[in-house]
Amino acid sequence: MQFSENWLRSLVDTNLDSEALSHALTMAGLEVEEMQPVAASFSKVVVARIVSAEKHPDADRLQVCKVDVGLAEPLQIVCGAANARAGLLAPCAMVGAELPGFSIKQAKVRGVESFGMMCSSKELGLTAEATGLLELDSDAVVGQDIREHLDLNDHLFTLKLTPNRSDCLSITGIARDVGAITGAATRFEAISPVAVALPQTKNVTVAEQAACPRYAGRLVAGINAKAATPAWMVKRLERSGLRSISAVVDITNYVLLALGQPMHAFDAAKLNGDINVRFAKTGEPLELLNDATIELKADDLVIADAQGAVALAGIMGGKPTSVSDETVDVFLESAFFVPSVIAGKARRLGLSTDSSYRFERGVDFGNTRNALEYATALILQICGGSAGAVTEVLGALPVRQAVQLRMPRLVSVLGIPFAQEKVAQLLSQLGFAYTVAGDVFTVTPPSYRFDITIEEDLIEEVARLHGYDHIPATAPVAALSMLAAPERQLHLNQVRDTLVAAGYQEVVTYSFVDESWERDLLGNHTPIKLKNPIASNLSVMRTSLWGGLLDTLGYNLNRKQDRAYLFEIGAVFHQADGAYQETARISGLAYGSAKPEQWAVGNTEVDFFDVKANVSALVGQECSYEKAEHSALHPGQTARILLNGKAIGWLGKLHPKWQQHYDLPKSAYLFELDANAALNRQLPAYQEVSKLLPIRRDVAIVLDETIAAEAVLSTIRKANIPLLLDVALFDLYQGKGIADNKKSLALSVLMHDTQKTLTDSDADTVITNLLQLLQNNFDAALRN
Structure with missing residues (x-):
């Protein structure tokens, strides 16, 4: 919101200089983003x-x-x-x-x-x-x-307003707030109804009163549309960032800046029949003032005449009914549209207008009629003509619910004493109506303050008017004690340390992603769609972190970084049975060489087992894997990650079609884990360490090729064979000497006893028990 300081000072009598006024506005929550003189310094x-x-x-x-x-x-x-x-x-x-x-x-x-x-x-x-x-x-x-x-001893203020302060999207609203902040008197121009001198009116029907609870319009006939806009109005418009167009358009823009009420003027001769406020018909065309012709959707609110839509309500008027230098009669519109009906529509159409910006945040529905009267008076003053009676349709306007402010709660939150009289004074400066019962204020917010809904809003108002810099910085007094850290639960920082030690770098990406990512990469055809996305390619909530990692990989490859180990810890979002669920995930991506380039190590590309080792180090010994299929991963190099038999994530190579889609020269490997499951740990149990040397025996077994080695090792470990210390796979063979559909697994078997040296007889017994176990469970036989 840009405005002229001199215009503001014409409405509020403050003795603060420009710098002090800027500081006061910023400290009261109306951040002054920029303050600059309207002209360079010169003299004589x-x-x-x-x-x-x-x-x-x-x-x-x-x-x-x-x-x-x-x-x-x-x-x-x-x-x-x-x-x-x-x-x-x-x-x-x-x-x-x-x-x-x-x-x-x-x-x-x-x-x-x-x-x-x-x-x-x-x-x-x-x-x-x-x-x-x-x-x-x-x-x-x-x-x-x-x-x-030329009024050059002026400054242009640019406010960076938060979305809740729509009341300050006008010079009147800013002046009202300056008066409240400084206690200065305001002097607003009195607005009186103009004399009705024209018998004609135009009928108005509001078919959607829930979307447009208030609509007012009137005819103004016999105007001179070629009349020059007064220099004072042109100056105020230009210093607010708007250019002068024509007298009628300038007046509607001026009322928008002055009162915060967007308005529109139709050429009455170009309207066919009565005015109707309704939702559009799907595919209904409308040519806008910017010369673009759009096809409307069923949720677009429009102003229509007998032939069709003539304006996109709250956003932009239509070109066929716009005023021109030949216009003689105009139909002036002033309305209140419900913010939720307007929100997101302009962005969807690639538009950004002053009207939609205000209607999306909330316009003062108590000022609709005043704005119409003010605009009419200006047209009659500048362009001449005669005004007809106002046609107004009223529905159920928003109810401003009373909010209670408890003095003990105010003191507790702000941490400083407050006299009840001081609070009453501040509420009066704000123009809030209130009653007092004991130490409780019951406050009814005015129609222009959409942001006052709960007690904390009133506490914030008291704090900002009192002055944040007048609230002393007092150190809190509290007993501090270390919280118990459960041994079974790892902290996310330990996960970060593990991955960073393995060469990964953490990234943070948007929780909003392109809908095509969810549909194509993850097979999710019903993602959670955003009602008001910040960009068309960020329209849904993610169900996986992979999209952001692949996007980051592409960004790095475009900048000649041919090795990328990335991870992210973040939330994903699902919907089930009408409810939304948020889950924390740990996700990683590895691309390029397995080791950083150096003379002593060959340039070997990262593979499935490198990333599997990283995941195992992250999750622990209880982790296991099973073959599976995933829409984003290679059919032959995909595994489900299991923890104590429960699936907690995925690991695999990016599917070749997605490698081609993302234009990746090499393969990328991905993993993703449920963070809560991965952070759980079994407590370590003490086992006596033998002082005697262990015995190693190597055993080769032949079994069906469909049996996973992981299943064999897991079965052996769970059997708790006496004297068996550990077993590991060190070779896999298929070929000459091995029957079709069979494979040979070579296992290293470690045995020990903490009390005595093992004999060959003891070792033979362990191997016999091991082979018997494998034969019973997998029909495995000792390889000859």
């Missing part, structure tokens, strides 16, 4: 009239001018501007003037004395380019300081 420039302009004797393009600057005698000034002529009023920089970038001195120009310089807007630093002298209005007073005449 006055309004001047060219009395005469004669051709320079030695230069074709120069003129010798006699210039009246309000002194006893005119000054002689040599000027090269094409529009310099007798009778012209323009700025004149006198000798000694300091202009942006240079000074004015007495000089000779081609042999003729010159005592100053006639100025264009460029010399004054008002514009980047200029084609001639800055021509001033005929009412300019000769000799007056040009800064005073």
Whole structure:
């Protein structure tokens, strides 16, 4: 929200200077993002009239001018501007003037004395380019300081408003808040109904009163649409970031800036029949003021006449019914649209308008009629004409529920004592109606304060008006004690440390993702859609962290980083039975060489087993894997991650079609774990360590090729064969000497006894028991 400081000061009588006012606004929650003067610093420039302009004797393009600057005698000034002529009023920089970038001195120009310089807007630093002298209005007073005449001792304030402060999207709202902050008196212009001099009216029907609880309109006939917009209005519009278009359009924009009420003016002659506020028909066309023709959807609220939609409610008017220089009769519209009906529609259409920005956040429904009367009065004043009666349709307007403010709660939250009289004063400065019973204020927020709904909102109002910098910084007094850390639960920082030690780098990506990611990569055809996405490619909530990791990988590859080990710890979102669920996940991606480039290690690409080792180190010995299929992963290199027999995640190589889709030169390997499950640990149990040497025996068994080695090892470990310390797989063989559909697994078997040295007989017994176990469970036989 940009506005002129002088406009603001015309509405509120504060004695704060510009810097102090900026600080007061920021400390009260209306952050001043930027404050800059409307013009560069310059001095000794006055309004001047060219009395005469004669051709320079030695230069074709120069003129010798006699210039009246309000002194006893005119000054002689040599000027090269094409529009310099007798009778012209323009700025004149006198000798000694300091202009942006240079000074004015007495000089000779081609042999003729010159005592100053006639100025264009460029010399004054008002514009980047200029084609001639800055021509001033005929009412300019000769000799007056040009800064005073053009109101250049002004500043442009730009506020960075939070979405809840829609009441400050107008100069009136800002002035009201400045009055509340500083206690200064406000002086708002009284708005009275205009005299009705036109018998004609236009019927209005609101088919969707739940979406448009208030709609007011009136005819204004016989206007002069070519009338010039007054200079004071043009100045205020331009200093608020809007350009002047035409008198009628400028008036509606001015009312928007002044009162915060978006308005629209239709050319009444171009309307067919009555006005109807309704939802659009699917596919109904509408040509907007920006020349774009859109196809409306069923949830788009429109203003329509007998032939169809003529405006997109709360966003933009239609071009066929817009006002022009030939317009004679206008139909003025002022309405209140429910924010939820307007929210997101402009963004969906790629639009951003001042109207939608305000309606999405909430417009003062108590000011709808006043804005219409004000705009009518300005049109009659500037363009002439006569006004008809107001046609208004009222539905169920929002109810401003009373909110209670308890004094003990206020003191408890802010931590400083407050007198009840002080709170009453601050609420009065805000314009809040209230009653007091004991130490409880019951406050009814005004129609323009949509953000006051709970007690904490009122506490915030008291705090910001009292001044955050007046609340002392007091150290809290509390007993601090270390919380017990459960041994079975790891902290996420330990997970981060493990992955960083393995060479991974943590990234943080958006929880919003492209709908195509969910549909194609994860097979999710019913993602959680956002009602108001920040971008079209971030329209749904993610159910996996992989999309963000792959996007980050692409970003790195585009910047010539050909090795990327990434991980993210974040939330994913699902919906089931109409409820939303949020789950924490640990996800990782490995791409490129297995080790950083160095002379002592060959350039070996990362593979499935490298990432599997990282996952096992993360989860622990209880982790196991089983073959599975996933839409995003390679059919032959995909595994479910199991913890104590329960599935907790996925591990695998990116599917070749997605490798091609993401234009990846090499394969990427991915894993994802349920964070809560992965953080659980079994407590370590002490086992006596033998002082005697263990015995190792290698055993090769033949079994069906469909049996997973993991199942064999798991079965052996669970059997708790006496004296068996550990068993590991060290070779897999299929080929000559092994029957079809069979495979050979070579196992290393470690045995020990903590009390005595094992004999060959003891070792033979262990191996016999092991082979018997494998034969019973897997029909495995000792390989010959």
